[in-house]
Amino acid sequence: MSSNDNDFAFLNDVSTVAVVCLQFGDTGKGKIVDWLAEWAEVVVRGTGGANAGHTVCHDGKRYVLHLVPSGILRDGEGVENVIGSGTAVDPGALTAEIAALRAGGIRCANLRLSHQAHLVLPQHLVLDRVRESCAEAGKIGTTGRGMGPVYTDHYARLGLRVNDLLNPDEFVCKLRRNLVEKVRLLRTFDPGVVRAVMQHEHLASGAYYHPETIFDVDAIVARYLGFARELEPLVRDTGALVRRAHWDKMRIVLEGAQGSLLSVDEGTYPYVTSSDCSLHGLARGAGLEVATDVELALGLAKGFYMSRVGEGPFPTELGGERSAEWCGRPDVTEAREAAEYPAVSVNSSDAFEQGIAVRRTGVEYGSTTKRPRRVGWLDLPLLRYAVQRVPTRCELVLTKLDVLDDCERIKVCTHHEYHGSGYRQAEETLRPGMSIEVANPDSTVLAQSVPMYQTFVGWCSQLRNVESVHDLPAALVTLVGALEDWLDDDEVGADVRVLSVGPGREQTIVL
Ligand code: IMP
Secondary structure (H helix, E strand, C coil), X not given: CCCCHHHHHHHCCCCEEEEEECCCCCCCHHHHXXXXXXXXXXXXXXXXXXXXXXXXXXXXXXXXXXXXXXXHHHHHHCCEEEECCCEXXXXXXXXXXXXXXXXXXXXXXXXEEECCCEECCXXXXXXXXXXXXXXXXXXXXXXXXXXXXXXXXXXXXXXXXXXXXXXXXXXXXXXXXXXXXXXXXXXXXXXXXXXXXXXXXXXXXXXXXXXXXXXXHXXXXXXXXXXXXXXXXXXXXXXXXXXXXXXXXXXXXXXXXCCHHHCCCCCCCCCCCCCCCCHHHHHHHHCCCXXXXXXXXXXEEECCEEEECCCCCCCCEXXXXXXXXXXXXXXXCHHHHHHHCCCCCCCCCCHHHHHHHHHHHCCCECCCCXXXXXXXXXXXXXXXXXXXXXXXXXXXXXXXXXXXXXXXXXXEEEEEEECCCCEEECXXXXXXXCEECCCCCCHHHHHCEEEEEEEEECCCCCHHHCCCHHHCCHHHHHHHHHHHHHCCCCCCCCEEEEEECCCCCCCEEEC
């Protein structure tokens, strides 16, 4: 079923739109971008890499995209899908993703790849994983897709870019230069760990490993020049393409990755990813000049809950530290949770079990890593902070609302109370007992911020069957209204525009 034409009337006065997550990622950007791609002429990714996992469900099939923009299912309808210069491109992951899409009947005829995007190479994948396995280095809980090392090389002016794939001599020369420091650094780690990490399937199952020099340069070059031949037809100056489309007022959707609270510049540093995945970074990475070139930001938040993967403070986490510890264990999988907690309920009085029930209902397991996502109630101070950082008109999209269908009581964190000791921040000193309405993204402060809740009656009905605004349950309408009121002040201000009540395109309600 295709969307109702009127669905996109709210976009009549805009041409450049961005889809950004206002939480810690995994809010369903893939589904919303796929839905909007019916309206769009160009869809652009601007940040992140294969650490992202965007799930799109259509015609009974489920596609998990990592680097390819989620407009790709409309490739046959002529939508251009662009991987912008701010992304970090793992050529092996990208070629595999394109092959899988083509096998599924999607030709990727209109897929474009920026010549300036940085390349994720074996040394980045190894370093990311080796650092994470070394407790003293301070664990972030990364996805292991090389993001930290690749963005570090970008700023250290050591990186290789897609354009280098088009010039084999240049590629080899820069690769050798890049490896010098990486080898020195890797020699400071346990050689057994390095050897083990290099057997990973993302590292060609050991094919790049050399027992003396760590990297077998010839093996890497042979494989990457093979990727180069496959990717060459896609390579464009996508910055010029996107800017021209913007000036020509073509309908553009920028597709964010991760979430604002994971932005290296605006998020809960250091528990963040390595790119600026806020609207600012997305706009630049897509090829626009500034974030205010975006006329409308659609900010995504899960409908009255949120999730976080990896380490870092999460005040509203259901089950608190017990949940964080459980979700951080490498042996906890979806299957294990199902076996150990077969009958947990979203109405359980034990918050840890309630969290497991929400996770299982929402299938909150990483699409890239399969890790269980930590889940918790909607945190308004964090949402207010994220909305405040959007420098353009912002409207909210509440996603995955159907996950809480059976929940009898829904808690919303309205403010934080600071419970740490005196903590100096710039010209201020935070004191115990202080009330915080707009969250402070400093991890030290957030870790000491205790959530204060207001409880609402749940809607207790099946939202997936709701087709029109008029059929929305009253309890949900009350909650949406309360959310808009909470966000309604001079500095924040964002109305709720779209409700997503299921994974399908048609399960999208415009208010
Ligand atoms: P990295 O991006 O792999 O370096 O991981 C840094 C942090 O960002 C970790 O906590 C990851 O779990 C988190 N992260 C990275 N990508 C995603 C995503 O797509 N969804 C949710 N969390 C993510």
